[in-house]
Amino acid sequence: MTNDLKVTFPSGVVDYIFLPKDERKKNLFEHLAASYDRNHIVIVTNDHIAKLYEPLFKGYKMLVMPASERSKDLDTIGTLSRQLLEMGAGRNTLLIGVGGGVVTDITGFLASVYMRGVAFGFVPTSLLGMVDAAIGGKNGVNMGLNKNLLGTITQPKFILYDVRFLQTLPDVEWSNGFAEIIKYACIFDAQLFDELAGQHISFYKQDDEALRTLIEKCVAWKNNTVIADERETGVRKLLNFGHTAAHAIEKLYEVPHGKAVAIGMMIACIISERVADLDAEATERLKQILHQYQLPVSMAINTAKAMDVLLMDKKRRDELIDFIVLEKIGQGAIRSLPFDVVEKGLLAYSAIAR
Numbered sequence: 001m002t003n004d005l006k007v008t009f010p011s012g013v014v015d016y017i018f019l020p021k022d023e024r025k026k027n028l029f030e031h032l033a034a035s036y037d038r039n040h041i042v043i044v045t046n047d048h049i050a051k052l053y054e055p056l057f058k059g060y061k062m063l064v065m066p067a068s069e070r071s072k073d074l075d076t077i078g079t080l081s082r083q084l085l086e087m088g089a090g091r092n093t094l095l096i097g098v099g100g101g102v103v104t105d106i107t108g109f110l111a112s113v114y115m116r117g118v119a120f121g122f123v124p125t126s127l128l129g130m131v132d133a134a135i136g137g138k139n140g141v142n143m144g145l146n147k148n149l150l151g152t153i154t155q156p157k158f159i160l161y162d163v164r165f166l167q168t169l170p171d172v173e174w175s176n177g178f179a180e181i182i183k184y185a186c187i188f189d190a191q192l193f194d195e196l197a198g199q200h201i202s203f204y205k206q207d208d209e210a211l212r213t214l215i216e217k218c219v220a221w222k223n224n225t226v227i228a229d230e231r232e233t234g235v236r237k238l239l240n241f242g243h244t245a246a247h248a249i250e251k252l253y254e255v256p257h258g259k260a261v262a263i264g265m266m267i268a269c270i271i272s273e274r275v276a277d278l279d280a281e282a283t284e285r286l287k288q289i290l291h292q293y294q295l296p297v298s299m300a301i302n303t304a305k306a307m308d309v310l311l312m313d314k315k316r317r318d319e320l321i322d323f324i325v326l327e328k329i330g331q332g333a334i335r336s337l338p339f340d341v342v343e344k345g346l347l348a349y350s351a352i353a354r
């Protein structure tokens with residue numbers, strides 16, 4: 001298995017560093033010492049991770065934000081920028097985001113705009129961060145209730161993987177990570193779907209190698225998609241499977257991203273049955289696997305309010321919205337759907353979700 005992988009995206013080369021088991025005994029940052037000057041490094045993390053992994057950060061300059069989706073906003077960018085200035089951080093600074101998707105999104109955005117751009121790297125510590133949020137160069141902040149409204153696509157210099165972090169990850173966050181893993185299986189990989197259907201979270205928690213292989217598989221799916229379409233004009237849209245409805249749900253109900261994606265995938269399957277001939281059995285299989293990975297399948301949603309959010313969606317084109325459907329398990333497709341088709345799908349979901 002490769003421990004170091006260089007991936008070339010249209011806008012930059014990213015070094016993927018997968019720490020082998022025995023190497024993980026070392027201090028994580030020792031792996032970066034050969035390439036980066038410690039004096040130029042500023043760690044960005046949240047108060048939860050800063051406390052949990054205090055010894056790891058000893059001797060490093062730190063920016064610490066509150067651990068909450070609510071701090072993924074411009075106020076935090078302003079606060080952290082002022083702190084960087086006070087530290088004397090210049091163009092040669094390297095920001096390293098250590099945390100879940102909120103921390104890596106903030107770090108990527110901050111690094112992209114501070115002094116018109118400084119280098120950055122990621123150490124994802126949540127499963128969702130490892131399989132999705134840290135990869136692909138999208139970063140950004142929310143604006144009020146509008147998720148990821150402001151952002152850039154800028155690639156990090158490196159992403160360093162150490163599955164040891166997952167030992168402290170709460171169960172609920174394992175489930176949230178599996179929502180994105182199940183998403184990859186749905187749109188790209190029927191074999192992976194079968195593998196997941198035959199396992200449980202506890203198996204991956206106990207088997208380091210199986211977990212690592214699973215993460216690497218997801219990294220490969222996301223990398224290949226982003227290499228082909230970094231600016232999301234085509235195939236990258238597939239990664240939005242379950243995410244169109246999820247964004248509306250996250251905005252209206254403050255549900256964590258993974259859970260919102262799980263419900264969004266259920267809604268997308270119900271719509272897929274109507275517009276893409278998806279077999280009802282596939283929707284049932286998705287429902288089953290979401291249950292298995294302790295993810296929600298049903299939630300009462302205010303359809304009118306959800307439609308109001310969808311009408312503001314970034315993926316909207318006049319009266320149509322780019323919506324990701326499933327043709328079968330392992331095969332996603334992009335469809336331009338009229339809003340009323342999505343609305344009918346949402347109503348059909350709401351009728352069974354009550």
Ligand SMILES: NC(=O)c1ccc[n+]([C@@H]2O[C@H](COP(=O)([O-])OP(=O)(O)OC[C@H]3O[C@@H](n4cnc5c(N)ncnc54)[C@H](O)[C@@H]3O)[C@@H](O)[C@H]2O)c1
Nearest residue numbers: 048067100101102125126128129132133138165168169257
């Ligand atoms: N940029 C992208 O392409 C992309 C893709 C998917 C999601 N996202 C974004 O990612 C965010 C969701 O990411 P997330 O699910 O990682 O949420 P998160 O960053 O909020 O982390 C979830 C919780 O887990 C804690 N945590 C993280 N690692 C831990 C560890 N090792 N031990 C103990 N606790 C730990 C965090 O402190 C936090 O409380 C959302 O803002 C979403 O919009 C971005």
